[in-house]
Amino acid sequence: MKLSAKASLLLSGLVLAVIAATSLFLFAYQQKAIKGLVRHQLVSDTGILALEIQGFVEENVRDLMAVAGNFPKDALRRNDREAIREYLSRQLSYFPRLESGIFILDRNGIFVEDFPPHPELRGQSFAHRDYFARAVSHGAGGLGDPYVSARTGLPVLTVTAPIKSDTGEIIALVCGSLNLLSRSGLWEQQQRKIGETGYVYVVDRAGRFIIHPDASRILTRNEPGKNVFLDRTVEGYEGAGETVNSQGVPMIIASRQISSLGWAVLAQVPEVEAFKSIRESVVALGLFFCAAMALVLPAGFWAMRRIAKPLEGLETAAQIISQDLRKADGALTRPFASSAMDALRKMRSGDEIGKLARAFFQLSVRLKQTLTSLRTAAEDWERTFSSVQEALFVLDAEGKVLRVNRVAEDRLRMVRSAMVARDWRAVLSMGLPVPEGWPTMENLRETGRLKLTTRLPETPGVFEFSFSAIQGRRGQAAKGFLLVVTDVSEKMEAEERIRELAFHDVLTALPNRMLLTDRLEQAMATADRNASKVGVMFLDLDDFKRVNDTYGHETGDRLLKQVARRLGECLRSNDTLARYAGDEFVAVLMDLKNIDEAARVASRMLESVSEPFDLPGGQARIGASIGIAVYPGDGVSPQQLISHADTAMYRAKGRGKNSFRFVEQPAVADGERLPTQ
Numbered sequence: 001m002k003l004s005a006k007a008s009l010l011l012s013g014l015v016l017a018v019i020a021a022t023s024l025f026l027f028a029y030q031q032k033a034i035k036g037l038v039r040h041q042l043v044s045d046t047g048i049l050a051l052e053i054q055g056f057v058e059e060n061v062r063d064l065m066a067v068a069g070n071f072p073k074d075a076l077r078r079n080d081r082e083a084i085r086e087y088l089s090r091q092l093s094y095f096p097r098l099e100s101g102i103f104i105l106d107r108n109g110i111f112v113e114d115f116p117p118h119p120e121l122r123g124q125s126f127a128h129r130d131y132f133a134r135a136v137s138h139g140a141g142g143l144g145d146p147y148v149s150a151r152t153g154l155p156v157l158t159v160t161a162p163i164k165s166d167t168g169e170i171i172a173l174v175c176g177s178l179n180l181l182s183r184s185g186l187w188e189q190q191q192r193k194i195g196e197t198g199y200v201y202v203v204d205r206a207g208r209f210i211i212h213p214d215a216s217r218i219l220t221r222n223e224p225g226k227n228v229f230l231d232r233t234v235e236g237y238e239g240a241g242e243t244v245n246s247q248g249v250p251m252i253i254a255s256r257q258i259s260s261l262g263w264a265v266l267a268q269v270p271e272v273e274a275f276k277s278i279r280e281s282v283v284a285l286g287l288f289f290c291a292a293m294a295l296v297l298p299a300g301f302w303a304m305r306r307i308a309k310p311l312e313g314l315e316t317a318a319q320i321i322s323q324d325l326r327k328a329d330g331a332l333t334r335p336f337a338s339s340a341m342d343a344l345r346k347m348r349s350g351d352e353i354g355k356l357a358r359a360f361f362q363l364s365v366r367l368k369q370t371l372t373s374l375r376t377a378a379e380d381w382e383r384t385f386s387s388v389q390e391a392l393f394v395l396d397a398e399g400k401v402l403r404v405n406r407v408a409e410d411r412l413r414m415v416r417s418a419m420v421a422r423d424w425r426a427v428l429s430m431g432l433p434v435p436e437g438w439p440t441m442e443n444l445r446e447t448g449r450l451k452l453t454t455r456l457p458e459t460p461g462v463f464e465f466s467f468s469a470i471q472g473r474r475g476q477a478a479k480g481f482l483l484v485v486t487d488v489s490e491k492m493e494a495e496e497r498i499r500e501l502a503f504h505d506v507l508t509a510l511p512n513r514m515l516l517t518d519r520l521e522q523a524m525a526t527a528d529r530n531a532s533k534v535g536v537m538f539l540d541l542d543d544f545k546r547v548n549d550t551y552g553h554e555t556g557d558r559l560l561k562q563v564a565r566r567l568g569e570c571l572r573s574n575d576t577l578a579r580y581a582g583d584e585f586v587a588v589l590m591d592l593k594n595i596d597e598a599a600r601v602a603s604r605m606l607e608s609v610s611e612p613f614d615l616p617g618g619q620a621r622i623g624a625s626i627g628i629a630v631y632p633g634d635g636v637s638p639q640q641l642i643s644h645a646d647t648a649m650y651r652a653k654g655r656g657k658n659s660f661r662f663v664e665q666p667a668v669a670d671g672e673r674l675p676t677q
């Protein structure tokens with residue numbers, strides 16, 4: 001296809017695209033506006049309907065309160081059924097909305113009388129009815145839950161009002177039944193339409209339909225999940241939105257809560273009906289596009305042929321120049337060939353096209369210079385790539401090795417040709433199974449950057465893999481990845497040594513105070529889960545200062561190491577021994593069933609420490625004093641437990657040393673009977 005044809009199609013397409021984009025924008029704006037208008041109208045309709053229903057219920061409650069307020073209490077006390085029935089008949093004529101009947105229940109819920117009369121109900125108990133229970137418990141009238149009347153088969157709502165004695169005590173209840181679907185009930189609201197096919201309905205907090213245009217669905221529940229908006233409304237939401245009804249029809253819907261009744265009013269209209277005018281406009285737009293294409297395309301072809309005619313001459317000149325450059329073997333020592341100049345003269349063009357033709361030759365010379373510069377830059381990059389002191393791997397998008405530097409060859413003891421075009425994981429694993437944790441290309445494409453610490457098979461040391469994406473053009477996926485493999489063995493060893501020094505005593509290698517607190521918190525959590533105890537033993541060496549002053553600090557340090565070893569042998573593998581300070585140690589005994597276990601460990605420690613120690617200056621004897629605190633009885637935090645154990649230790653030391661003592665317990669010397677609990 002010629003350029004003129006392409007340009008005419010492009011121009012026509014642009015014109016139509018502008019028209020289409022503008023039309024679609026206007027349609028989208030119109031649809032949004034219509035949707036907002038429909039939502040607003042639905043919110044208004046639900047608000048009005050909610051007020052009508054609330055007013056209907058409140059008016060009936062007031063009517064029944066009037067019936068209860070004027071009720072002849074003497075007739076009730078005399079059990080004068082004729083007088084009661086006559087009164088109810090007269091009140092029904094005043095309040096015709098109570099057409100389903102008015103009836104009286106005594107304070108125990110026994111049916112007394114009603115009108116119209118139903119003698120078969122007299123003496124039956126209605127105490128189990130929800131409206132009776134609510135009225136008695138609240139001491140006031142109110143509403144019951146809607147139900148289907150066993151006599152009429154119609155949905156009814158029972159309203160109650162108390163008849164009280166002069167002292168304010170409820171002596172009976174006046175109850176009125178409202179037929180929800182009668183013309184004096186909520187029939188008008190049930191039949192209300194929104195537009196042509198939209199409708200309204202009412203649900204209670206249990207999800208039952210109180211009002212629905214389909215009478216068969218009244219007092220039934222909608223299946224959860226079929227109408228998400230309805231589910232949210234039952235949970236208390238009110239507002240407007242979109243939903244799909246139980247028949248799968250998209251709807252615009254709004255809801256309003258009637259808090260005093262525990263009901264919610266909903267109004268909805270199908271989206272098809274709401275956007276009918278939009279669809280008609282789209283059809284009209286399609287017809288307009290067809291007519292516009294029939295006019296714009298021929299005119300565009302004619303105009304673009306006139307505009308593009310000089311370009312045909314430029315195309316001929318460019319072809320001649322390209323052939324001439326190839327014949328010159330890239331020397332570019334001559335200007336345009338004469339045939340090319342003739343082609344340009346025939347164009348008779350002094351506009352931008354002519355200037356473009358004259359600039360073509362200069363552009364070719366500059367292109368060759370640019371290629372030379374790029375070649376030089378590539379050589380410089382190659383030297384830099386090879387001089388990096390880390391192993392570098394350039395990978396394609398599939399994980400195949402494209403290039404490696406000299407350090408990678410030396411580290412893996414493989415030549416470059418043995419690594420190129422192979423999967424990087426196969427190269428670094430050296431044919432052995434790939435270690436777990438090495439990322440796949442899917443992982444790399446998702447993250448773009450990734451670092452992990454791992455080991456290389458058959459290669460000593462710890463290595464860090466650092467992946468960086470090699471970005472493609474803007475908006476495109478990564479072209480590949482640069483993998484840097486760094487030997488971090490010395491760094492890891494240094495970090496491990498720092499962690500060891502941070503949490504352990506330098507002299508004895510025992511946990512220090514920081515790690516002791518952490519272990520004690522873990523032991524307390526375990527005791528809470530297992531309903532067991534934790535023993536905290538604070539041990540202070542007796543006569544250590546004498547040994548330290550006599551033999552020197554170096555000998556004292558050796559003694560502390562031996563003490564730490566002996567004390568550790570007295571503990572279980574899951575217990576903790578820490579050096580707290582100087583000649584003070586703290587032991588944490590996990591998961592104790594009773595304090596006798598802690599006492600036995602303390603006795604073993606005292607016996608172990610009391611044995612002579614072999615030191616460079618001779619044998620030395622020392623003792624120990626131990627204070628024992630038990631979690632949870634003696635404290636609820638590590639600090640409290642250690643503090644209480646420390647206090648108990650000083651009490652043991654005050655009783656003659658070489659003994660242990662529980663918190664708030666008498667001292668126990670070495671060899672005495674163990675305490676029991």
